[in-house]
Amino acid sequence: MSKEVKSAYYGSFFHAPVYGEFEYLEDALIEVDGDGVIVRVVTGDDPCKSDLLEAYRNRGMLVELGEGRFGLPGFVDIHVHAPQWPQAALALDEPLYLWLEQRTFPLESKFSDMEFARRVYGDLVDALLARGSTTTVYLGSAHLESSIELAAICAEKGQRALVGKTVMDDPAANPEYYRDASPAQAVGDTATLIKEVEAIGRASKQGIWPVITPRFIPSCTDEVLRGLGDLAASTGAYVQTHCNEGQWEHDVVLERFGKTDPYALRDFGLVNERTIMAHCPYVTEKEGEMFAELGVAIAHCPMANSYFSSAVAPVQRFRKQGIHVGLGTDISGGYSPSMYENIRQAVLVSRLLETGVNAMLPPDERGGLGEGTRVSIVESFWLATTGGAEALGLPTGTFEPGRAFDMQVVDTKRPDCDLTGFGVFDAPIDRLARILYLSTPDNVRKVYAQGRLVCDKDAR
Template identity: 55%
Template sequence: MADRSFSRADSTTRPTAILGTCFHTPAYGSFEMLEQALIELDDHGVIERVTTPVDPAYRERLRSAREANDRKPGYLLELDKDEVALPGFIDLHVHAPQWPQAGIALDEPLEVWLNERTFPLEAKFGIEARGSSLGSSFTLPVYQDLVQTLLSRGTTTCVYFGSADVRGSEALAKTCASIGQRAIVGKVVMDDPSANPDFYRDTSTEQALAETEGFIAAIEGHSGKCAANDPRFPGIYPAVTPRFIPSCTEAALSGLGEIARAHDAYVQSHCDESQWQSSVARERFGKSDAEALADFGLLKRKAVMAHGTFLLDGEAEIFRTTGTALAHCPISNAYFGNAVCPVRRIHGQGVHIGLGTDISGGFSPSLYDNIRMAVMASRILEDGVDARVPSERRGANEPSRVSAAEALYLATKGGGEALDLPIGSFEVGQSLDMQVIDLKRPFADLTGNGVFTRPADQLERILYLSTPENIRKVLVQGTCVLSRDDR
């Protein structure tokens, strides 16, 4: 019997209103600055009302919020004059047990990186059953450090691959709940004995499917009413998680598709990551990676596929019609993708798309770094790479650039759309997920000494130059889960 107890981050410090200047991207391609906005929350940390000084009701609402704060300190969170807020980031692709090797062995070919580095590391992650409790000297500290590190970089929602160990993956979900980060978590399935090392794989297809069902039950509770689903707290959701087609048997892939359908569960996997990976489905099944995943029932709304570097137009159409989302991981792609993902084209084809760090194929836990890389990679894609080739043939034969504001959209609202969750902006009805940026930290001054004051310039300074030091508070569904009050 799985242990269903979830301890949750303390939500008693949740403010009811927040006053400050906020940037967000309600639509792709543009941003809004809400200057001195008053954001009011309901009892569950969801945005109920947003007013700015041009609204007739603003002065009265602000006055009553301040009076309420006098009666009940903590009612109103007022940002300081040098602080602004961004929506919390949404990281669509992280391999939690790879965190200790972030930045290591990235010069190795993919098969060496996987077989000699990654699989031996992931195989270490596991939890021994001790009665009904969980415990480990190794797994929990790494997962706790990862979740807190991601929060400290402004990531308030994260989509995690656990390892093949089901109890360790449960521990990851519970770690997210207790620290207060919204999370989608999966126990990785890799059951094909001919494709995976003996020291790290599911012992059988039946066991992999049964553990996946058990994992869903442990996170959701059979009634769907365990603490993981308490609407007062950020959601913790289970994901059906075939590692990728090359590591799974057909029986596992179709069984997982059936489980995902039966439970209306999230699905996460990899699709068309690299030259090699995109060729495997064609050799095995005579069809593209996306066609094969779709035929196994693994592409649907609430399915997030990492990379898509080699996604063909017909595959993008499958993504669009099924509602499947793509996690663009530009830093990882530079090492293992063999190409640049055509983000602008895929977004233009109507596919939901957001950003992922892909720890540890990508070395950085920060979506700021991935916003920067998404912009840079798109420029390289458009311009090309080999100066010996004439300019008209050097780059992609189509406009490919992604702007900083567009990349911010991918890291926020785009991620929320990918997950079908009301997160990623400061609009009414969205969960209040927020990172508070101090623009004037020592040696991390984002104001440019006040030389440039246009909102667009300010936002670009934040996106390109923010450090973890600038992120002073992080709120998830209204609850402050990280605070650095050493001003």
Template identity: 50%
Template sequence: MKQYMQIFHGTAFTSKSAKEVEQLVDYLFCINEDGIIEKIVAPSDSEYEKLLDAYSEAENFHRLADGQYLLPGFVDLHVHAPQWAQSGTALDLPLYDWLNTYTFPVESKFSDLDYAKKVYEDLVSTFLANGTTTALYFATVHKEASLLLAKICSEKGQRGLVGKVVMDDPEQNPDYYRDQDTQTALADTEEFILAVKDLAKSTKQGVYPVVTPRFIPSCTDEALKGLGELAAKYDTHIQSHCSEGDWEHNYVQDRFQKNDAFALNDFGLLRDKSVMAHCNFLDDNDAELFAKTGTAIGHCPISNAYFANSVIPIARFHKKGVDIGLGTDISAGSTPSIFDNARQAVVSSRMLEDGVNTALPAAKRGVPNSRITINEAFYFATAGGGESLSLPIGRLEENYAWDVQIIDTKLSTAKLPIFNANEDLYDIFQKIMYLTRPENIREVWVQGERVHSRAN
């Protein structure tokens, strides 16, 4: 009989499609030494009882308790890692004031590696405790601190995609916080890429360097062109902000006489491994360019409510073939939880469809066909995030990484309202998605390794 590194026995939920959740009841999940799901066995399969007999008393056999369920680990497509230090503050300010009064001063502190280590270790641990197994991180302009974040992800077992931020334009960035000059920004980025690729050789779950122009307003044309060339040279992921709010969208139009998406594409920054955050002001031509180039949207619904000046028509863009995942956007988003953002994604979509201005008649108040379901939000949080990053993650399927969270619905301090012993499984799934708190997340596994567990 084939030997497996780990076998899990329990009921799981995973996305079958964007709108359909698959229920895998009392299945066996067989994980190989590389942390990959090698085999999934249904109770009706001939091997099922043989595997139970062979493994049920073994140390590497994990039987979920009554009331526990498996979900794929969440994928967070937009995190400003240094901003964890300012989370929960100043969210009532306009974006420009928020950046210059709070954010840039905080990020400038990451030249101090001791400070960076303190913040980043707490951040990664907190994200793992919230079920986030993969995160796409903006770091800071500091090459050493950015590499430190990648090392912390490697050590703590999170799949981290990390970018050293480029902000080289002296006209648009504060004197105390920017790259020394364009040449230094590009040289530091290339050195960072090489260092992270070297680190990845000894990291089971993977760490990845990400080419990261903060956004067009912070970068010179020369830097944007050079970053596009570096991404192509090393086949890296790319991340930035795109058409987030009125200010950024209008700035790019004034500078290039075109929308953000087309300007980024001119510099080689839209490709299959590109993720652009927010994208609230994309038009249909922009969305079609995203679909054509394989560029994904990192949808940050809580952050958008604070700073984006609009609600993104996520259903319309997804229908056009654009890959979409969710992001917390710490700290413009007020929570490290993708659960919270999945819920807000549903809420925001319904507000867009129904409208908010009661002075208008109901038929003219909103944008038809804008709402998404909790099934779609779950898909964006898991499989959609994996597709956005072009990685085999986010699904409980064979040949995907074993990235999971074990949810306990019967925890005495955070019990979900399940009172019927024969409650419909889909209803349980919905309650998990809408009501789970960090206490309910009992264990988190990444690439077949336990990276988080709660004793209370």
């Protein structure tokens, strides 16, 4: 690992190294080495700053963010169904089983067509980068080949990615035209995916990792779950699945195994410190303790909570229990590819989880969790950056030495979306809140991942 500074970035930056707090680095200088890793952050009041600035400028190594622009860490989106991108925003008024049968399964089955897969996946990765997401955890389709291709596309475009091939082998639960042929094939394909994606990752700068990805218990046989659990043990690969997303899933698993989703997954060997559990609104205090103990991360997907969970995941309780929590857009159980929209949504749903919803009931019978439930906008920012990084155990999410230099540059002076605030309420927290609540994709002008410029709207 080189420690020599290869480029330096001058401007004002927001990040959130500590949950519930944010830091504003005004007129700071971030030094980055040839591996795209942050070497040092020189703060605005450092006496060496002006000499350094001049030196880097003279050597042509300095990037200045410019006036009215702010650097934020690239977002970490830990739950995206890549093949559902063409379905984003569609049929969200339908119940889950119809949504899967009529939309999701027919669509995902098309990813045997590599040309179609390349077109959709390329567009998706571009769309996510354009919205500042520099790290994404993807669930692919059930096809091995197109899932490996997704990893290759991320590698090429410079996005840090974790990529799985979705496993769904139960003939009783999945349509004939779209499912794994057998448990053995599904486990074998996953083993191949692990090798292939690891190779792609080794050749990349930003890192690409494979993920063992049973869709969820109801679509898998016992045999495949056991096989994937064994693979998790032998390879140490990441695991992602859905856990307790809704009442139906909760009940089906309980009836099948006499135990709930978290325990069933654990007993198949699928719960460890490399596991990402999506959704989890139905995870109890006790199940949460087990998750904390085993080092699991929860992917909170606030939009999908409203559409498909009949409840809101209690993020603050999870955090207090010591569980890692990050945010997921859940394309397309959530409609938006924007982590900004999901940051907002995490705040909004937490407020209704606090109070309940039906004003015809007295406040204390309204079904809310009460004080301590709210997620603030700053906490939500943390979830989308540091929280996601912590969930994956990857050095990103903040501007600190040793972390990857993943940055989005937000221009607060765009036409139709001026975030400068007319000279009132101009404290750092206000600037940050405006950026998080009001910015549109057009405000995000440049995106860097591992020091590489992966999206540049200014150059258009």
